Structure formats: C-alpha cells, structure tokens
Amino acid sequence: EGLSGEAYENLSAREKKLLELRARLRTTRKLNQGAVLKEAESGGKQKESRGGASKRAFEERKAKKAKQLAAQGLGPGQSYLLQSAESAEQSYQKNKKKPAPFGWEVYNQKSLYNAYKKSELRVPANSKADGIEAGSEAAVNRMVQDLEEQRERRANFKRRRKFRDETDGGINDQNASFNKKIERAYGKQTKEIKDALERGTAL
Structure with missing residues (x-):
C-alpha cells in the first residue's frame, strides 16, 4: 500500500x-x-x-x-403473381386453419354444424310441408322425444371426476401424484423435518 x-x-x-x-x-x-x-x-x-x-x-x-x-416490373407485395397454381395451393393447404375435432371445443362452428346434421338424421324434416301447417301427431311426438333426449344428454354432459380421498395429500389428482413421487424420492431425507414440524419443534 x-x-x-x-x-x-x-x-x-x-x-x-x-x-x-x-x-x-x-x-x-x-x-x-x-x-x-x-x-x-x-x-x-x-x-x-x-x-x-x-x-x-x-x-x-x-x-x-x-x-x-x-x-419483372412488380412491387414487393406482388410476389404471389409469380407463384404457380400448385405452389399456391400447397401454401394455402399448409396455412389453412383446420377445424377443431368434434367434441373438443363444444360450441365451435364445426361441432354445431355436425350436431345439426345428426339431429337432421334423427328427426327427418319435410321440406315440402307448409311452414304454418302443424305436423302430424307422429312427427310431433318424434320431435318431443328428440328434445327430451337432448335435454337428458345436456344434463349428463359433465366431466366425471373420480372420488378422491382428502387424505391423499394433494389439492387435485395431478398434485397428489406429484406429492407421491416427491415422497418416494426425498421421503427419507425429509422425515426428520416432517416429524419436527408435527411436534412443533421445527426450529
């Protein structure tokens, strides 16, 4: 220094x-x-x-x-004019948004259309009949039955969750599974700490 x-x-x-x-x-x-x-x-x-x-x-x-x-005398935004029909079709197919599978998103347009088609098959419509004219007794009964079936299906449309005992040690199934894995891996090392916490002598 x-x-x-x-x-x-x-x-x-x-x-x-x-x-x-x-x-x-x-x-x-x-x-x-x-x-x-x-x-x-x-x-x-x-x-x-x-x-x-x-x-x-x-x-x-x-x-x-x-x-x-x-x-070629084209601007920067006109490159599509040089594309062939095949390559344009390929890029369109590649970038085309595919509809979600039926049942995955319950209320998307594709699934609503599919549901309509199914109901059309169950209750056949008579396109030649007058709109004001009431349907036959059998047709009305078919429609009522179909509506009741729909109501029943809607009532049953719930994700089934299996009963889980609260003593499993987790807030949900995934968490309980994770806790079991952690216990298997580090159970021996943390046993003393857990016992101390239960006794209230963790410090």
Whole structure:
C-alpha cells in the first residue's frame, strides 16, 4: 500500500501478513475483472456470429427477391403473381386453419354444424310441408322425444371426476401424484423435518 521499506520493517508479523493478503486480493480482483470483460467480449462476438449470419442471409434473400420482382416490373407485395397454381395451393393447404375435432371445443362452428346434421338424421324434416301447417301427431311426438333426449344428454354432459380421498395429500389428482413421487424420492431425507414440524419443534 505504498509503504516505504522502513515503515514496512516496523510492522508486526500480523500486519505484514494482512498487507500481503490485501495485495493478493487486489491482484486477483483485477484478474477476475479482466476475465469477465474478456468473456463478455467473446460472448458478444459469438452471439453476433450466430444471430448475425442468419440475419444477413435473410436480408440477402429478401434483397434478391426484391431485385427479381423489380426486373419483372412488380412491387414487393406482388410476389404471389409469380407463384404457380400448385405452389399456391400447397401454401394455402399448409396455412389453412383446420377445424377443431368434434367434441373438443363444444360450441365451435364445426361441432354445431355436425350436431345439426345428426339431429337432421334423427328427426327427418319435410321440406315440402307448409311452414304454418302443424305436423302430424307422429312427427310431433318424434320431435318431443328428440328434445327430451337432448335435454337428458345436456344434463349428463359433465366431466366425471373420480372420488378422491382428502387424505391423499394433494389439492387435485395431478398434485397428489406429484406429492407421491416427491415422497418416494426425498421421503427419507425429509422425515426428520416432517416429524419436527408435527411436534412443533421445527426450529
């Protein structure tokens, strides 16, 4: 710490040792800071090389495409005019939103349409009949029966949950299963802590 030779000699052994330790601490701190800076620089370069190369390639492809479009006399938003019918169909099929499977989303358009088709099969309609004219007794009975069946199905449309004993040790089935796995893995190590918690002597 900038002590002269005489002052250093007058220090006790403990004070000398303290000075040496401080000097070593300073040098190691400097080395660590240098290593951190070097690592940060190399990390930045690696990131740039990884992300930068793909970005450059993307920009090059974009510029090449724009040049091709300009050569054909088209603007940047008119690239679809160069597409063939087959490739356009392929990209359309690829990006087309597929309807959710029936029963997965109960009230989406596809499932409502399917439900209508099913009900049409159960209760056949007479398209030639007059709208004001009342249906025959048999047709009315069929419709009433179908409506009652629908009401019954709606009443039964509940997700069945199996009975779960509260002593399983979980807020739901998934949590109870997770707790069992944890108990298998770490039960021996945590037994003492659990016992202490139950006794109230956890501290």
